[in-house]
Amino acid sequence: MITALSEKHEKKTGLPDLEGAEKGVVMRFAPNPSGPLHIGHARAAALNDAYVKQYGGRYILRIEDTDPKRVDPEAYATVQEDIRWLGLGITEVVTQSDRLPVYYDLCKQLIERGGAYVCTCDNEHFKELKQHKTACPCRSQPVEKSLELWQKMLDHGFKEGEASVRIRTDLNHPDPAMRDFPAFRILDSPPHPKVKAHVYPLMNFSVVADDHLLGVTHVIRGKDHIANTRRQRFIYDHFGWTVPVYRHYGRMGIEGVVLSTSQMRAGINEGTYSGWDDIRLGTLRALARRGILPEAVKNAMIAIGIGDVDISFSWDNLYAENKKLVDPTANRYFFVPDPVEARIEGAPAHTAHAMLHPSDAARGSRTLEFTGTALLPKAELVPGTAMLRLKDLFNVKIAWNGDTPSFSYGGDSLADARAAKAHIVQWLPAQATVPGTLLTQEGEIKGACEPAVRAELGKVVQFERVGFVKIDTVGVDGVRAYFTHK
RNA sequence: GCUGCUAUAGUGUAGUCCGGCCAAUCAUGUCGGCCUUUCACGCCGACGACUGGGGUUCGAAUCCCCAUAGCAGCACCA
Structure with missing residues (x-):
């Protein structure tokens, strides 16, 4: 009887349980290689890492480089170094630009299933139609026609902006963001630093493809992805795939350091900052330079948890974590x-x-x-x-x-x-x-x-x-x- | 504007699903004390919160409604 009473009030330690994780998990950290990792990245990285360690399983580092505009060739190495510093238990690394044929193949399958179509409408025009819940002409074209246009896309038959692949969703969906969103687009420039390509998948498509193919079971990401999660569900449904378990944590405000990659880059080029590890920046390498230990960063992030409320990051709390580690060892x-x-x-x-x-x-x-x-x-x-x-x-x-x-x-x-x-x-x-x-x-x-x-x-x-x-x-x-x- | 999410001390967090054990947990912070040949560490103590208003109920931080506030998305970015 005593045990029955106390059961409800057992103190929980650490992160909340993940639904369906008892038999192990497959999770991923999926940064964009546009620069070094910063404290914002550390949250996703540490949270996923902690769960993989708690339940056992695989932890995939997935480099999301499907937008050549947002790829810094140096960042492939930088990101890996930063992850090594953080001490993540990464079990495998996947780079999306290596997998273009995979996405192309799945796209063809999706068109065949009627889950997507090639749209040659002007983008502005499509937006207009979308707002009024009306279909564009391409939406009702036969599957064969879409397949033909898809091949034409791959064969360089279109220029940038002339054609795209759209996912068939629900044009009457109350949220305009859900209505027939794009899955592939054409980009003439800039060239991708790693691969010759003309047709690129958009994040919502490549993410679903990879999460499914790699067997990802749980996804923890920021709540800026809530709409993407809903969009991605349409793709899962078209394919009949099982949807992973999602958790979306809130926005984390960080004061006192610069986090924007473009701002950091500009400052470095102008000589305002000495480099990516200038201590006024919020990069992991700047923290490292200041003597913050990776364990402290991870501990602080885990203490913050996965709440979906917006929070403000506290340097005091990070310093306290760091002091716990550093005080016993520092001469x-x-x-x-x-x-x-x-x-x-x-x-x-x-x-x-x-x-x-x-x-x-x-x-x-x-x-x-x-x-x-x-x-x-x-x-x-x-x-x-x-x-x-x-x-x-x-x-x-x-x-x-x-x-x-x-x-x-x-x-x-x-x-x-x-x-x-x-x-x-x-x-x-x-x-x-x-x-x-x-x-x-x-x-x-x-x-x-x-x-x-x-x-x-x-x-x-x-x-x-x-x-x-x-x-x-x-x-x-x-x-x-x-x-x-x- | 449209669609959706959220609201516990200075900060982070537990409790909210399944109302009573919550005059609300832990950490951090601030202040005071002890310890100490560091203003560190450790120990003790104090401070400090359920956004507001209604409702349901014997009983609400917990359920419902409204208000307010914040946030996210509405890109051929991720």
Whole structure:
């Protein structure tokens, strides 16, 4: 009885169940190769990935490159790199431009079944007819005629815009978007970078063909595809195929970064952005450069879930996910922003040992040789400050002559520093530092950091009291690091 | 305009299908405290929401209606 009562209130973890997924799933991620992947893509990619992992099955990467206008030849590789970075469990890759003959063949079959016809009407004219729920003359032409025109399309007998294949739906459908929508069109230019073609399938046709042929069982995509799902159902019905299970998630608003591929490309060409991984962009490679881990991105997306309500993406939540992953592993170092050289009178030379990680002594420590002069963060030298504690070293007394400080040794006692409510600050031995530049989305912060940071190239470390950073470059002129989050 | 979808704290999310266990979950955020030779991590506490109005019912976040708001689609893009 107790179990019966508690059953309804069992806490669900993670994503909601998918209907009909018990025996495994076949899902797909289907980007358009027009540029690198961004956070928006990551949602679809991560959600589908999570379900495939949960239920077991296949995860298809399908490159949807049937519109030569929207294909960037470089993006084929870029997209694959981004997916590798994200760590998706892709089991197979399909490129639609390789499959044109497949679509052509199915199109012929569909015409034979009466599910589609070739339309040679002017596009504007057709639109007009469609609005008034009236058929164009081509709709009632015999199947043989359509077949003949279809062959003519394939044989280059038409120019761009002169003919198209339309799916026969319901001209009285209340939604004009559903009425006899197009399935193939002719394109003279630009040439497709991968294949010689003249007749291209539209997304609604190639997607149905591939989803069916590849055995896709579940589709998770944005709600901008709801109308497409309804359109695609007409094609499934014409063929008598089984329709996959669909889920449409809501629109995700993302503030603070640029996401539009065309805007990014323009900015890069004009030199506004340094590249696709400029940290002001919302690309995955920009996140990577800033020290966001792929797991954090996936976790954040799964936490958002598949609700069909529009949401606004929260950087705080992403950062929190990232911090969970990064905090236990990141080594700690001193970075002194806006360093001020401080000669400390009466201070004994001393070798400080600071732990690489405060909760993991086994990781060891770094040594800092103090010999008389230290670099201190300017922000801590507020006139009137009487004492600072240099972390892992000793106390420093500060005397003020107007705005000019002078420093003297204040003893080793931590208790004294505590009693004086002195800030415990990061510092560097003046004779052993490396110039460091911290790059944030707001700008650069010049400073100095421990020489040992040079060995952390490519890793995320924590600059104590500053935040987590990704060591981006190490050169003769010092270290450049990107600010990840606090 | 037409067609459709949705509405829980600052943000995300659970609960809504099958009304009572929900004075509403978890996370994040903010604030306060503890811990600490980092303003990190951890721990404790506080703050904060069922869009509005009707209806059905003994009882509504949950069902119905209306209003409002937001979104999507209405491309020979995906």
